[in-house]
Amino acid sequence: QVRVVESGGGLVQAGGSLRLSCAASGTTFSSYSITWFRQTPGGKEREFVAAISWSHSNTYYADSVKGRVTISRDNTKNTVYLQMNSLKPDDTAVYYCTVSALSPPPRLQESYLYWGQGTQVTVSS
Numbered sequence: 001q002v003r004v005v006e007s008g009g010g011l012v013q014a015g016g017s018l019r020l021s022c023a024a025s026g027t028t029f030s031s032y033s034i035t036w037f038r039q040t041p042g043g044k045e046r047e048f049v050a051a052i053s054w055s056h057s058n059t060y061y062a063d064s065v066k067g068r069v070t071i072s073r074d075n076t077k078n079t080v081y082l083q084m085n086s087l088k089p090d091d092t093a094v095y096y097c098t099v100s101a102l103s104p105p106p107r108l109q110e111s112y113l114y115w116g117q118g119t120q121v122t123v124s125s
Contacts, residue, residue, distance in 0.1 A: 002026045002114040006097050009119030012087055020082040020119060022097030029078040030054060033105035035112070036071065036082050038093035038121075046096060046109040052080060053103040060104060065091075087123045094118040 008020040022034055033053045037046035050071040051060045059071050070083040080097065098112040106112070 002099060004097050004099060004114055004116040006095060006116045006119040008082075009095060009121045011122045011124065014088055014123055014125050016087050016123070017083070017085045018087065018121060020084065020095055020097075020121070022080040022082070022116070024078055024080075024097075024099055027099060030075040032099040032101060033103050034071075034073060034080040034097055034099055035105045035107075036080075036095060036097050037109055038091075038095045039118075040093045043093070047093075048107040048109075049095070050082060051105040051107070053105060054101075055103045058104065060107075084121075087121075089123045089125045091121060092123050094120050 003025045005023045012018055031054050035051040036049040038049050039046045048062050050069055052071045052073050068086045073080045096115055096118045098115050
């Protein structure tokens with residue numbers, strides 16, 4: 001059973017930074033791509049944020065976060081990090097990570113089976 005756990009969210013002022021973590025277990029971590037999504041209050045769909053592939057650790061970003069967000073992975077710790085800088089109130093959401101055997105990883109939430117509880121990020125203006 002694959003399990004993912006997100007952490008690192010919190011309340012931050014606009015312009016601040018946060019680093020989210022995604023820990024995965026129950027799978028060969030280094031063989032899976034990891035994708036971050038977010039869901040805003042009242043949002044029906046989870047929005048793609050960033051992803052990192054298992055092959056070559058290629059990275060992918062949504063246009064809305066490009067240049068402000070960096071995704072990285074540490075296979076020795078079975079953890080992926082999402083460093084978020086220059087945060088804006090529009091970044092306020094619950095952030096989820098998930099795993100995929102595909103590379104490049106898909107950008108649609110329907111392509112994923114395993115989800116964590118998410119971690120809340122709130123950016124105040």
